[in-house]
Structures are given as C-alpha cells and as structure tokens.
Amino acid sequence: MITLQHYLGLGAVLFAIGLFGTLSKRNVIGILMGVELMLNAANLNLVAFARFVTPLEITGQAFALFTIVIAAAEVAVGLAIAILLFRRRGTVNADDWNLLRW
Amino acid sequence: MVWAFWLVAAIIIVSALGVVGFANLIHSALALAATFLAVAILYLFLAAEFVAAMQVLIYIGAVAVLIVFGIMVINRSGMQLSNPSGKTVLGAFVVAIVTMAVLLLGILNHNWPVTQQNPPDDTIAVMADLVFNRFLIPFEIAGLLLLVSVIGAILLAREVRQR
Numbered sequence: 001m002i003t004l005q006h007y008l009g010l011g012a013v014l015f016a017i018g019l020f021g022t023l024s025k026r027n028v029i030g031i032l033m034g035v036e037l038m039l040n041a042a043n044l045n046l047v048a049f050a051r052f053v054t055p056l057e058i059t060g061q062a063f064a065l066f067t068i069v070i071a072a073a074e075v076a077v078g079l080a081i082a083i084l085l086f087r088r089r090g091t092v093n094a095d096d097w098n099l100l101r102w
Numbered sequence: 103m104v105w106a107f108w109l110v111a112a113i114i115i116v117s118a119l120g121v122v123g124f125a126n127l128i129h130s131a132l133a134l135a136a137t138f139l140a141v142a143i144l145y146l147f148l149a150a151e152f153v154a155a156m157q158v159l160i161y162i163g164a165v166a167v168l169i170v171f172g173i174m175v176i177n178r179s180g181m182q183l184s185n186p187s188g189k190t191v192l193g194a195f196v197v198a199i200v201t202m203a204v205l206l207l208g209i210l211n212h213n214w215p216v217t218q219q220n221p222p223d224d225t226i227a228v229m230a231d232l233v234f235n236r237f238l239i240p241f242e243i244a245g246l247l248l249l250v251s252v253i254g255a256i257l258l259a260r261e262v263r264q265r
Contacts, residue, residue: 002107004216007148008209010111014118014137016202021122023194024187029172033121033134036165040141043153051148053214055221061150062232068153068160069244073251075165079172080255086176087261095188 007048015041028082028094032075039071107147113140127173127184135166149221152229 018037025031043064050060086092117140120133138161145154177184222228233241 002104002147004214005209006107006111007144009206010114010144012202012205012209013115015205016198017115017118017122019201020194020198023197024122024191026186026188027127027184029127029169029176030122030130030185033130033169036134036161036169037118037121037137040137040161043157044141044144047145047148047150047153050150051221052216055149055217055219057232058150058221058225058228059232061153061225061229062237064150064153065156065229065233066237066240066244068156069248072160072164073247075168076255077251077258079168080258082172083175084258084261092176 004048004052007052008045011041011044011048014038014044026093026095028085028092028097029079031094032078032082035078036071036075039067039074043067103147107144110140110143110147114144125183125185127177128170130185131166131170131173134169135162138162138166149225152226 015038018034018039018041021034021037022031023034025034046060046064046067048060050058050064054060082092085097089096091097114137117133117136121130121137124130124133138157142154142157142161145151145157173184
C-alpha cells in the first residue's frame with residue numbers, strides 16, 4: 001500500500017538532489033537544472049496532497065499547474081540572462097559572474 | 103501498483119542523480135528529461151491526468167528543449183567536462199543531506215490528515231471548474247506573467263543598445 005508518506009519522502013529526496021545540484025554546480029545551466037528538479041519535487045508534493053488529503057476538490061492539482069507555468073517563465077528568463085552574460089563575459093562559469101558581489 | 107511506484111521512484115532518483123552527476127551537460131539535460139517523464143507517470147498514479155499531460159507538454163516539450171538550445175548557444179567548445187562541480191561540493195552535500203533528513207523526519211513524524219475517499223472519475227472536469235471559476239483571476243495573471251517573461255527574455259537576449 002503506497003501512502004502519502006511515500007510520495008512526500010520521494011519529493012524530499014528529489015528536492016535534496018536538486019538542492020545539491022544548485023549549490024555545487026559551476027555551469028549556470030547546471031544550476032538551472034537543479035532548480036527545475038526542486039520545482040518538480042514541490043509539484044509532486046502538491047499533487048500527492050490533492051490525491052490523499054482532498055481527493056474530491058483537487059485544489060493541489062490547480063496549484064501544480066500554476067507552478068508549472070511559473071517554472072516555464074523562470075527558465076525562459078534564466079536562460080536569457082545566461083546568454084546575455086555569456087555574450088558580455090565569455091564564460092558560463094557562475095564563479096566568474098561576481099559583478100553583484102560586494 | 104506497489105511495485106510500479108517503487109520502479110518509477112527508482113527511475114526518478116537515478117535520473118535525478120544523473121542530472122547532478124554527469125560531467126557532460128548534454129547527458130545531464132537528457133537525464134533531466136527522463137526525470138520529468140517519470141514524474142509525469144507518478145502524476146498518472148495520483149489520478150492527475152491533466153497535470154501529467156501538462157508536465158509532458160511543458161517540461162519535456164518546452165523546458166528541456168529550451169535548456170538544450172541554451173547549451174547549444176552557450177557552450178561552443180567541447181562538451182566533455184562541461185558540467186563541473188565547484189569548490190562548494192562538500193558544503194552542498196552536507197546542506198542537501200541535512201535538508202533531506204529534516205524533511206524526512208518531519209514527514210514521518212507528522213500525523214497527516216489523510217482521507218480514504220477516492221478521486222472523481224473525471225478529474226479534468228473538476229480541474230476546468232477550478233481553473234476557470236475559482237482561480238480565474240490567478241489564471242489570467244499567470245497568462246500575463248508568461249507574456250511579461252517572454253518579452254523580458256527577448257529584450258535580455260537581444261541586448262538593447264543604448265542611444
């Protein structure tokens with residue numbers, strides 16, 4: 001019997017993997033991939049709650065849909081910033097993009 | 103259905119580890135697409151057919167393809183070792199493990215208000231009622247957000263010249 005805890009645990013593991021990728025990668029596109037993994041983990045939790053807690057009015061699925069929309073907007077703007085910074089600096093290494101660092 | 107859940111969960115975890123583990127960025131992007139597809143299969147198990155379809159359409163059809171295009175535009179020289187880890191690997195590993203431990207502890211110890219009701223047969227009709235009645239304003243704002251982000255992405259990538 002697969003319960004809510006199984007899905008939430010899988011979401012936690014997926015979130016941790018995405019967090020590790022976001023914090024450890026040097027290539028900015030690798031960092032974006034880690035962010036996508038974390039958003040997927042959050043979506044998985046929302047849909048699991050919709051199935052197991054409020055199965056009749058599936059509000060969580062609507063929230064997951066809005067999260068998908070925001071993830072699409074995020075990756076579009078993130079890649080545009082990456083392309084712009086690559087054109088100006090000639091590198092995709094996030095360690096070299098420290099122009100906002102004090 | 104129990105073995106199917108564990109199979110899909112194993113695929114998700116292995117391919118997500120591939121996303122952060124592969125040294126070649128294109129391999130990472132392919133593993134990312136595999137992760138998205140496996141998560142879509144889990145949505146089907148959770149009686150979320152519409153969200154599963156949107157996951158395949160938007161994440162695999164748009165986000166993964168967009169990331170591959172970004173790699174194509176940005177990484178001109180060789181793809182070997184194009185996804186290296188930085189100096190922060192050890193700290194990132196510790197942070198990720200601690201986050202996972204805290205989350206799992208909370209998940210296992212909390213008493214979740216689970217019901218035994220079954221979802222309706224036609225969840226898409228319920229979704230349509232939610233999105234177009236109860237969440238109509240957020241739905242329109244999401245459309246506006248997409249428009250603004252597309253315009254912003256085009257302006258950023260075109261790099262407006264200063265007069």
